[in-house]
Amino acid sequence: MSQVNGATGRPAILVEGLTKSFGEVHALRGIDLSVPRGTVLGVLGPNGAGKTTAVRILTTLLRPDGGRAEVEGYDVVRDAAAVRRTIGLAGQSAAIQEELTGRENLEIIGRLYHLSWPRARGRATELLEQFGLSDAADRAAKNYSGGMQRRLDLAASLVGQPRVLFLDEPTTGLDPRSRLGMWDIIRSLAAGGTTLLLTTQYLDEADEIVVIDHGLVIAAGTAEELKGRVGGDVVEFTVPDRHRLADAVAAIAKIATGEGEADGQPHADPETGVIYLGVGGRGSDALIEAVRSLDGAGR
Amino acid sequence: MRVPAYLVFTVIQPVMFVLLFRYVFGGAIHVAGNYVDFLMPGIIAQTAAFATFGTAIALAQELKKGVIDRLRSMPMARSAVLAGRLVADTGRMLVTILIIVGVGYAVGFRFTNGVVPAIAMVVLATVFGLAICCISAYTGLAIGDEESVQAFGLIWLFPLTFLSSAFVPIATMPGWLQAFANNQPVTYVIDTMRALALGGPVVPSLWKSLVWLAGIFVVFLPLAVRAYRRAG
Numbered sequence: 436m437s438q439v440n441g442a443t444g445r446p447a448i449l450v451e452g453l454t455k456s457f458g459e460v461h462a463l464r465g466i467d468l469s470v471p472r473g474t475v476l477g478v479l480g481p482n483g484a485g486k487t488t489a490v491r492i493l494t495t496l497l498r499p500d501g502g503r504a505e506v507e508g509y510d511v512v513r514d515a516a517a518v519r520r521t522i523g524l525a526g527q528s529a530a531i532q533e534e535l536t537g538r539e540n541l542e543i544i545g546r547l548y549h550l551s552w553p554r555a556r557g558r559a560t561e562l563l564e565q566f567g568l569s570d571a572a573d574r575a576a577k578n579y580s581g582g583m584q585r586r587l588d589l590a591a592s593l594v595g596q597p598r599v600l601f602l603d604e605p606t607t608g609l610d611p612r613s614r615l616g617m618w619d620i621i622r623s624l625a626a627g628g629t630t631l632l633l634t635t636q637y638l639d640e641a642d643e644i645v646v647i648d649h650g651l652v653i654a655a656g657t658a659e660e661l662k663g664r665v666g667g668d669v670v671e672f673t674v675p676d677r678h679r680l681a682d683a684v685a686a687i688a689k690i691a692t693g694e695g696e697a698d699g700q701p702h703a704d705p706e707t708g709v710i711y712l713g714v715g716g717r718g719s720d721a722l723i724e725a726v727r728s729l730d731g732a733g734r
Numbered sequence: 735m736r737v738p739a740y741l742v743f744t745v746i747q748p749v750m751f752v753l754l755f756r757y758v759f760g761g762a763i764h765v766a767g768n769y770v771d772f773l774m775p776g777i778i779a780q781t782a783a784f785a786t787f788g789t790a791i792a793l794a795q796e797l798k799k800g801v802i803d804r805l806r807s808m809p810m811a812r813s814a815v816l817a818g819r820l821v822a823d824t825g826r827m828l829v830t831i832l833i834i835v836g837v838g839y840a841v842g843f844r845f846t847n848g849v850v851p852a853i854a855m856v857v858l859a860t861v862f863g864l865a866i867c868c869i870s871a872y873t874g875l876a877i878g879d880e881e882s883v884q885a886f887g888l889i890w891l892f893p894l895t896f897l898s899s900a901f902v903p904i905a906t907m908p909g910w911l912q913a914f915a916n917n918q919p920v921t922y923v924i925d926t927m928r929a930l931a932l933g934g935p936v937v938p939s940l941w942k943s944l945v946w947l948a949g950i951f952v953v954f955l956p957l958a959v960r961a962y963r964r965a966g
Contacts, residue, residue: 494807516809524807526800547810595808 445508447472447599447630448493452502454650455488461706462488464650465502468632470643472598475621475631477641477658485650486634487527490601493632494524506599523597527604529584530591533577537568537587540576544594562590566620582613589620600624602633638662653702653711670722672710672729680708686732687712690724741826744788748781748834755901756841763902767932771846774838775855775927776900779920781834782863783895785827787887789819789867790874794883797875802965816962820867827863831856847933855930858943862923865947866891868954875961899924919946 448470455463462485470476478486491497493504495515503510509517531540538559545555563572566586571579576587585605592600605621606614618640625631625642638644638658646654646661654661674683680703687701687710701712714721755777760769796802805815835843835856845852870887877883897911898904898920904912915921923946925939 491803494803496803496806519807519809522807524804526803528799530800530804532801544808547805547808591804 445505446470447474447507448476448632449505450489450493450502451504453489453492453499453504454501455485455492455497455499461650463492463499464706466647466650466652468645468652470630470632472630473625473628474643475625475633475641477638477644478632478634478647479636479638479644479661480634480647481636484647486647487603488650489647490524490603490632490634494522494601495519520595521598523592523595523600525585525589525592525600525602525605527607529581529588531576531584531587534575536573537563537576537579537583537590538572540587541591541594544591548595550594558594562593566590567616582609582616585609585613585617586620589617593624597629599630599632602631604634604636606635606637648711649704649707651702651704654713670712670714670725672712672725674708674710677705677708680705680710682732683729684710686728687725690721690728741830744781744785744826744830745833747784748777748830749837751780752777752834752837752841759901765903768842770838770842771844771932772928773901774835774843775859775931776898776924777838778831778834778855778859779862779924779927780895780900781830782827782859783866783891783920785830785863786823786867786870787884787891788826789823790870790877790883790887791880792823793819793871793874794878794880797878797965798880802962806963806965812963813959816871816959820864820871823867824860824864827867828856828860831859831863845931847929847931851930851936855927858923858927858930861947862943865950865954868951868958872954872958872961875958875965878965894918894920899928919943919950922946 446469448468450466450468452465452467453463454461454465464485466485466489468476468478468489478489480486488497492499493506493511495511495518498512503512505511506518507521509521511518532543535543541559541562542552542555545558546552548555550558560569560572563569566589568583568586568590571583576584579587585608589602589605592602602621606617609617621631621633633641635641638661640658642657644656644658644661645652672683672687674680684701684703701710703710712721712725752773755763755773756770760773763769765772793802802815806812845855873886874883877886897915898918899915900920904915904921907915919942922939922943926936926943928934929936929939
């Protein structure tokens with residue numbers, strides 16, 4: 436995340452200490468993100484980790500409780516209208532009008548962006564071609580395959596020529612071939628200067644990946660780095676006495692730093708009292724070491 | 735209009751009701767004058783109210799499919815989507831109402847109070863439908879699940895339209911039910927429609943109808959807009 440392209444040097448997406456709760460459920464508990472222009476950030480995490488909440492805040496659909504978020508320098512709360520002119524969104528399901536043809540779907544979106552009819556028509560034709568939907572352009576979208584509907588949905592999110600594109604689980608539910616096709620499209624968009632943030636449940640080939648769990652960023656890096664780290668074993672410790680959480684983290688940190696770069700630093704969840712430690716490929720050894728270390732730290 | 739089935743079903747249901755009440759139940763229901771003349775304003779009001787099922791269900795579907803998320807993430811007025819849906823659905827409702835008036839004519843119904851009151855009756859039915867449409871839009875957005883929305887629609891729309899002066903004279907109902915039926919908006923609207931279609935005093939029920947309809951707009955339009963803003 437160090438190199439920054441683009442004129443101003445500002446990242447396309449900047450998130451600092453973002454929090455959001457739904458009643459007792461703390462969906463986001465202070466996440467930070469920084470996405471350079473023209474790159475692809477994958478947000479990885481299990482269901483309920485807070486990925487979709489983050490996307491909804493960044494796309495102005497939801498107001499954060501705390502922290503701040505900027506897209507192309509515009510604050511998502513104060514400059515929501517400017518953010519909306521900058522972004523495109525493709526959600527988890529295909530947000531298309533099934534009764535309309537693929538072409539009509541795109542033309543209507545174009546008209547909603549205040550394109551003239553000829554421009555809207557031209558843009559639709561362009562996108563249909565780009566997404567391999569030209570042959571199906573004049574068929575009702577309900578007769579499209581799942582992969583085609585997702586492509587049409589993605590095309591719809593691009594009608595307004597967004598500089599930043601948010602994709603919520605774009606490859607979920609696609610067969611392997613459609614998934615590769617989706618990645619080709621994502622790659623070519625990034626090559627064209629679009630910044631992409633996508634959520635995923637797979638360790639996909641994004642430039643940079645952050646792993647979110649329980650509303651916190653618990654790891655970040657390239658897919659290769661993460662495979663070395665969290666791709667191996669993760670040891671979880673539950674600390675019953677929350678006051679001793681910091682001591683326990685310190686004790687576990689000793690074994691984490693002792694054994695080379697593959698290991699992550701321990702990460703504590705203060706609410707549940709659980710400490711997570713990525714231990715690469717040496718799960719059982721690390722577990723024994725950690726228990727010894729904790730024992731040494733006194734109970 | 736891309737879904738011919740939609741229009742067919744919203745029309746078939748009231749047509750069946752017209753036939754059912756005209757030829758099956760009607761003979762047993764005694765009113766001053768022809769039952770078919772009594773019946774049609776009631777059926778038309780009910781048709782307008784039931785047409786709003788479509789609004790609630792469509793909004794719930796769009797919510798689930800992410801259509802509303804997409805539109806809300808676009809640089810456009812947030813009121814436009816809801817306003818567009820209400821206008822389009824009310825237009826469709828008007829078409830349905832006119833078809834049912836035609837069906838009524840085929841089975842013996844007649845406007846006997848002149849052209850302008852007849853037009854006023856159709857307008858009132860449409861405004862009533864639009865008011866109910868606001869409630870349905872709110873339920874669709876607030877509940878957000880197609881099947882629940884449909885079930886909930888039955889729970890409030892059926893009693894509201896049947897426990898009124900739509901199909902039988904309220905005087906034939908038990909006293910406790912009369913208390914409800916006599917004082918609810920659907921009865922006021924239908925009584926006004928009847929007076930407009932057939933003659934009789936319009937004003938007393940008209941102003942009560944308008945107060946009720948205004949109240950519904952004032953409460954449910956903002957609720958629907960708020961539910962749209964916070965959708966999902």
